Structures are given as structure tokens and as C-alpha cells.
Amino acid sequence: MSNRKNWILSIIGVVIVGAFLFPVYWMIITAFKTQTEIFQTPPTFFPKEFQLDSFITVIQGDVGQYFLNSVIISSLATILVLVLSVPSAYGLARFRIKGVQSMLLVYLVTQMLPATVVLTPLFIVFNNLGLLNTYIAPVLATATLGVPFSVLLLRTFFIGIPKELEEAAKIDGCGRLRAFLQVIVPISLPSIVVCGAISFFFAWGDLIFSITFNRNQDLWPLTAGIFNAVGRYGIEWNNLMAFTTISVLPVIIIFVLLQKHLVEGLVSGSVK
């Protein structure tokens, strides 16, 4: 490709992506504007005076607690997903056991299922078990989003690992479990991290499970807090956008750190 064409295409690309991501830009700069500047006509595309008041306001509110809850729920859900799905994917890839096809089908179907279908029954079950208004309910429920995705993605990956690796470990006197933990898991770490990140995103973005299972606001994650804040902050859009900017931050940081792996992983986990 000629240098000139390269430049032109790059510039067109930047313009397209810039226009596409304009809403995100608008969210972030609104958070730094004053209340009067938000309603100014014509609108300003860069804050005239950069102010942090909105961030201070929402942090003095309960964003801190919501943030902590989101971190707790999403981290526990992610750990649960990995503990369950890494061995399961490995087993489905390596052992000749009965029902592999039907188990894969279970994962494929559950991945497609809408939350609304299981919401009411789970509410009743959690109610009877006394799990409503605890962290446990949303952790269990949001983990169901990550498990099928991770199993399907990791299974494809494990099938691609040569069996000789484990057999060598076995000759060295390793048991099956040790071979799995000391040989397979370390070399699969990049894929496992991708599954962890995606599961974390799934849990981080959940709204419906949290507002249904937790009426206690002290346990709400950021999404539920945002939904509630609409009523509280009304048209104080700078405060609302500071709130949403804070809640998007971890997702963007993780994405930037893992970008290349994530993009590849997303494709293979969704289509397979």
C-alpha cells in the first residue's frame, strides 16, 4: 500500500471512529462541565472551565459504596466462573466420556437464554433459601453469564494443546490433576485471563439480577446505583455523567491492558 493511501485511509478511519465514539467523549466532558455550561446554546464541545465538582459530589454521595459492591460482586463471580469452567472445558476437551455433545448443548442453550426467563424462579428460590439481600444472589446469577462463554472458548483452546505435554508430565510422575494445574493451566493463562475479563464485564454490567435480588441499597452495584441516581440527580447531567464515567473506568482500563487478546477471544467464544 502506498504511503499516501495509507495516510488517507488512516485519516478517514480516525474520523469514522471519532464520530462513532462521540457519545463516550460527550459523557466524559459533560462530567467536567458546570451545570450552567451544560445547558448553554450553542453547546460547547470542550469545557470552558474544567471543574471536578461533579466527581466530588458523587464521590461524597454513595458512589464509593456502589463501586465497592460492583468490585466484590464481579470479582467473586469471575472467580466462581473460572473455578467451574476451566476444569469443565478441560474435561470436555480431553476425556472420552458419555454425554459430551449434550453437555455442550446445555452450554450453548444456556448462553442464549434471557435473564427474564429465570428471574422469577430464581427470586423465589433465593427467597426460600434466605439469599435475597446478600452478595451471594447476584454473584451466583451473574456467574451463569460467564460459565457457558468460558467453557466453550476454553474447550476449543484445550483441544489445540498437544496431548504429549501432559503425557510427558505423567512420565515425570505427575498425577492427572497436577499435570492439569502445573502444565495446562500455565500455558493457557492468556485464554483464561480473557475468559476472566469477559466474565468480569458480564457481571459488572448486570442490572436486572441486582435490582431484583437486592432491595437493600447498601448492596447495590454501580449499575443499580446509576438507575437510582436518575431520580435523585434529575437533570444534573454533569453529576450523572461523572457517575457513569467512574463506573466505566475499570472496564476501559481492563480493555486497554488486554485489548489484543480480548478481541481474538471474543470472536472464538461467540461463534463456537
Add this chain to the structure above:
Amino acid sequence: MRKKFGDKIEGYIFVLPAVIFMLLLIGYPLIYNIVLSFQNVDLSNLGGGDKSFVGFDNYRNVSGEEAFGISIKNTLIYTFASVIFQVIIGFFLATFFSMKFRLAGFLRGIMMISWLIPMTVTALLFKFIMGSSDGIFNQMLLSFNIINEPIGWLSSPDVALWSVIIANIWVGIPFNMLLLSTGLSGLPQDVYESASLDGASWWQKLVHITIPLLRPVIMVVLMLGFIYTFKVFDIVYVMTGGGPINSTEVLSTLAFRYSFTDFDFSLGAAVANVLFLILFAISLVYLRMIKKDEAI
């Protein structure tokens, strides 16, 4: 062939915990939901007490509700419009970025941000952007003289559904683009080279080579899009709550309203089951389709 590799019990120990977890948290509730829809459960008999079998009463009651018909219609419009635009826009972006210029990979990557942002945040953001008097969307359109007076994006019943659709298209574009890009990169390059030698234009190559070759991938993307869009909840719930006057009510939000605003759990379960049945039918078609591509 390999010697006997590991014994079966060990295999089940690896595989089963996750399967059991999914069966308990998804499989069991799924069946419970069907049972619920034939019972009469509300707050009074939730924890115990008499849950009598009422046959198809819930389904009969639901189908009599005006909101139910509207929500089916809205869900279908929402799904088809979203998926079609996401795939078309995603396709053109995928072909653009497949030209492998210097920034292509990076730019394609950061577009994924719209997909990663929690739906709740996206919904609120578009609610802000689409505000009728102070929203940037109206202000831009007014200043370019595209419209003469502000549009009530979310307040007018005729427009609101399309506003929610626009927000959802924005969310889904990068994901569709990504899947289609992967498909594009797998196409044989020599076909294009010989077409170029024969003097085929960009458009001819698109219509006669790319689209026919990419057909299986496009079908999978369409089906996946349908399945994931049909169950929409967050965007609608946060942007409009189903209003104004039911104009954006979809099956998920209706089921949620019956169950958790009116606390008529059985009625909510019936609506959720209708949603499930439609999705299940589509999923079967999808599963059959990918099974033809490769043995899962």
C-alpha cells in the same frame, strides 16, 4: 490411536461441577418458570401455601392485555431493525478496516468500547444525548437545519422505539464488525486478484464475490444478533421504562413489570415463557446451522 487416556470418573469430576451449577441455576429455574405460568402465585402465597393449578388462565389473561400484543410487535421491530442495521453498518466497517492501513487494527479495537460499556450506562448516556430540549442530538440537527423544531426522541410515542433502537445499534455495531472481519480475513485472496485482472469494480467484487462467499458467516451473525437482541431488557428499561404509553414496551420489560412491580409472578412467568419459546425456536435453527458447518 491413543492408549486409554485417563479414567472416566476423573473426567466427570472435571466436567460435572460446572454442568451441575448451570443446571441448578438455569435448568431448574427454566422448568420452574413453566410450572409457575400454570399456577397462581403472587406475594400472598410466594413463601408457601396453596399454589393451585390454573391451566392456561395466565396465558389467556395475558393475551387479552393490550400491552402484550404491543410488546410482541415492539420486540420484533426492535430486533429486526437493530440486527439489520448492525449487520449492514458492521459489514461496511469490516470491509473498510480489512484494507489493513496503518491504524486499522488499533481503530477497530477501540470501537469495541461501545460494546463493553454497561448497557445501563449506554442507556442513560443516550437518554442525555436524546433529550428533547437540551440534548446534543437535537441541537446538532437544528443547527444544520436538518429539522426545524426539536424532536421528542424519548417523549413522543411515535419516535421513542426508534430512539431505543438507535442506541442499541450503536452498542452492537463493533461486535458485528468483529465477527464479519474474521469472516472476511478467511476469504481466498486469489479470487479477488483474478477479478481485478478481469477489470471488476469494487462494487462488482462486493456483490459477486464477497457477499456470496461470506454468506455462511453473515447467516451466523444474523442469527446470533437476533438471539441476543430479542431478549433486550436494560436499554429499554433504563431509557424509557417501556413508555411513553407502552410505546417501547418489549416482552422482557413487560414480564419484569408483571412480576416485580405488580408482583403477579405467574403472569410474569407466562410472558417470559412466550419470550423463551420464540427464542428457543430460533436457537434450534441456529444450532442446526452451525452443526452443519462443523460438528460442535
